[in-house]
Amino acid sequence: MENRGRAKRDASSRKTSSGNGQFDRRTLLRAGALAAGMAGMGAGIARAAESIGADAPDWMKTPGRSFSTYGMPSHWQEKVQRTVAFLPGRPGTGTSRTPLHLLEGTITPNGLHFERHHNGVPDIDPSRHELVIHGLVKRPLAFSIETLMRYPMESQIHFVECSGNSGSFNQPEPQQATAGGLNGLLSCSEWSGVRLATLLQEAEPAREAKWVVAEGADAAAMSRSVPLEKCLDDAMIALYQNGEAIRPEQGYPMRLLLPGFEGNMNVKWLRRLKVMDQPVNARDETSHYTELMPGGKARQYMFLQGVKSAIIKPSFGMNMKGPGFYEVSGLAWSGAGRVSKVEVSSDAGKSWTPASLAAPVLSKALTRFRLAWQWDGRPVTLMSRATDEKGEVQPTRAAWVSQYSPVQFYHFNGIQGCRIEADGTVKHVYV
Amino acid sequence: MSMFRFGILFPATALCLIASVGQAQAQHPNLGRPLTDDEVRKLDITVAPDGNGLPAGSGSVSAGAKVYAEKCQSCHGAKGQGGPMDQLTGGIGTLASAKPVKTPVSYWPSATTIFDYVRRAMPLQSPESLTDDEVYAVTAYLLSIDKVVPEDAVLDAKSLSQVKMPNRDGFVRWWPVPKR
Numbered sequence: 326m327e328n329r330g331r332a333k334r335d336a337s338s339r340k341t342s343s344g345n346g347q348f349d350r351r352t353l354l355r356a357g358a359l360a361a362g363m364a365g366m367g368a369g370i371a372r373a374a375e376s377i378g379a380d381a382p383d384w385m386k387t388p389g390r391s392f393s394t395y396g397m398p399s400h401w402q403e404k405v406q407r408t409v410a411f412l413p414g415r416p417g418t419g420t421s422r423t424p425l426h427l428l429e430g431t432i433t434p435n436g437l438h439f440e441r442h443h444n445g446v447p448d449i450d451p452s453r454h455e456l457v458i459h460g461l462v463k464r465p466l467a468f469s470i471e472t473l474m475r476y477p478m479e480s481q482i483h484f485v486e487c488s489g490n491s492g493s494f495n496q497p498e499p500q501q502a503t504a505g506g507l508n509g510l511l512s513c514s515e516w517s518g519v520r521l522a523t524l525l526q527e528a529e530p531a532r533e534a535k536w537v538v539a540e541g542a543d544a545a546a547m548s549r550s551v552p553l554e555k556c557l558d559d560a561m562i563a564l565y566q567n568g569e570a571i572r573p574e575q576g577y578p579m580r581l582l583l584p585g586f587e588g589n590m591n592v593k594w595l596r597r598l599k600v601m602d603q604p605v606n607a608r609d610e611t612s613h614y615t616e617l618m619p620g621g622k623a624r625q626y627m628f629l630q631g632v633k634s635a636i637i638k639p640s641f642g643m644n645m646k647g648p649g650f651y652e653v654s655g656l657a658w659s660g661a662g663r664v665s666k667v668e669v670s671s672d673a674g675k676s677w678t679p680a681s682l683a684a685p686v687l688s689k690a691l692t693r694f695r696l697a698w699q700w701d702g703r704p705v706t707l708m709s710r711a712t713d714e715k716g717e718v719q720p721t722r723a724a725w726v727s728q729y730s731p732v733q734f735y736h737f738n739g740i741q742g743c744r745i746e747a748d749g750t751v752k753h754v755y756v
Numbered sequence: 757m758s759m760f761r762f763g764i765l766f767p768a769t770a771l772c773l774i775a776s777v778g779q780a781q782a783q784h785p786n787l788g789r790p791l792t793d794d795e796v797r798k799l800d801i802t803v804a805p806d807g808n809g810l811p812a813g814s815g816s817v818s819a820g821a822k823v824y825a826e827k828c829q830s831c832h833g834a835k836g837q838g839g840p841m842d843q844l845t846g847g848i849g850t851l852a853s854a855k856p857v858k859t860p861v862s863y864w865p866s867a868t869t870i871f872d873y874v875r876r877a878m879p880l881q882s883p884e885s886l887t888d889d890e891v892y893a894v895t896a897y898l899l900s901i902d903k904v905v906p907e908d909a910v911l912d913a914k915s916l917s918q919v920k921m922p923n924r925d926g927f928v929r930w931w932p933v934p935k936r
Binding site: 412413414415418443444455457458459460464465466467468469472475476477523524526527528538540544545546547548552597599601603605606607608611612615617619620621622623624625626627628629730731732 | 784785786787788789790791795796799800801802803804805806840841851852853854855856858860863864865866868869872873876877880883884926927928929930931932933
């Protein structure tokens with residue numbers, strides 16, 4: 326390493342892993358100070374005979390465009406798009422993925438939240454849509470949107486992850502796809518709405534009530550069984566997403582939000598909650614989202630999304646521009662609570678360096694981790710490993726795969742890796 | 757306010773609770789519109805594995821074969837063998853193998869799920885268009901292909917809830933989450 330000046334610093338702030346470069350959690354702070362020190366050095370250059378416009382870009386020499394009623398991203402960002410995949414001839418059945426590799430921070434822009442639809446996005450007239458609560462309750466009730474707007478609201482930042490996210494990791498060979506392509510059935514938003522417990526309490530569930538079957542108003546009438554316990558805990562009837570009315574792709578005019586539970590259960594276009602004494606073996610909790618094990622038995626009602634992380638920078642498709650400084654960064658999350666630790670290894674897991682977790686670190690929300698890194702130009706494999714506040718640690722891919730039948734791909738949360746070759750190309754690899 | 761907690765409270769405590777319940781109730785908006793039984797009946801399409809929610813009506817294997825040929829076969833192939841969309845039949849006994857074939861017949865634990873799903877979501881281009889008799893019939897036909905029900909079966913609320921699916925014991929419930 327050529328950073329001789331750094332040798333004096335506190336040894337706890339940096340760790341070297343097997344000669345493939347140096348991790349340093351403090352580099353960015355110093356880099357900021359350096360930039361500040363350099364500011365103003367160019368002042369005082371003489372320009373007596375010409376206007377400053379001679380050196381100015383065009384956009385500084387003519388008025389910009391007027392206001393807009395609803396802003397759009399810069400046209401320079403037109404490649405920042407979801408990746409859409411649907412069944413042949415069935416444009417409403419499939420997914421679109423959040424381009425995680427083209428975004429920063431932890432909040433997903435509303436237009437880029439991942440989608441999973443079973444038979445298209447319905448165009449629901451909010452004045453003709455109600456949420457109905459019935460079944461084992463004392464008082465069956467219907468709530469119009471207008472009515473719900475009068476209830477006390479709360480806002481919570483939570484991720485939603487499709488149960489099939491990262492499903493390709495069950496394949497024998499690693500798929501060469503971007504971080505969004507591999508892990509993009511994952512998004513995070515600030516959701517605002519009414520706590521479901523408030524509405525359920527008004528309907529008064531009976532003593533024998535144990536489950537709530539949620540149903541959407543889409544053309545699949547998608548339906549899932551949810552434990553009553555969850556509905557009385559942190560479940561929300563979400564009406565707003567990042568401050569604006571929830572998008573049609575996310576369930577306009579309302580969706581069920583079950584923080585930390587698999588995406589499919591967060592029923593969109595929510596229209597009905599039937600309180601029951603049993604779950605119903607709905608198609609999407611038997612055919613799908615169950616975990617087939619090697620002996621032929623399957624686990625059912627696995628709701629919590631496991632602790633998980635992925636390095637986003639660098640990842641496949643983001644080739645390195647020679648040795649030197651890079652920020653390794655990525656996302657970590659857990660359906661069980663807060664992420665307590667993310668570690669990065671550059672030596673196949675022999676040693677691990679803790680990354681810094683960017684505040685705020687919220688329960689059941691995406692957490693951004695960062696680690697400054699001097700790459701020495703030699704081939705290296707990077708991997709990340711998350712631990713949550715319950716002490717659960719992300720398993721290796723091999724440990725995850727060994728639990729299941731070869732066709733099982735739901736709920737993958739194993740450790741992921743990327744290989745950087747000497748020429749700077751970045752590949753997805755199993756570690 | 758949790759009315760179902762009353763049972764575990766001593767009378768004196770319950771008296772205090774009634775006061776606090778009154779307060780909680782006052783803080784509740786209570787703006788929901790009460791629903792009539794008739795409104796609920798029209799909305800409720802949920803069918804449980806024990807048959808709870810199954811409607812009146814019935815359908816035979818032979819009637820189901822006709823419905824299937826007209827409305828299902830172009831997507832799911834002859835006799836539910838699949839193509840271009842999901843395979844619906846076969847695969848029984850393959851779940852423990854290296855190449856499991858998960859179909860409604862080989863994998864799903866309850867026959868009621870077929871009824872519930874077909875009635876709410878199929879056919880893809882015109883969901884909720886089949887009559888209850890047609891849904892019973894097409895369910896009977898699909899189950900007859902692998903001899904889960906006999907050729908002459910007629911399914912209704914009672915007989916459908918009694919169908920024994922090949923993989924009925926194949927699922928381990930993971931909620932509540934097992935303690936380690």
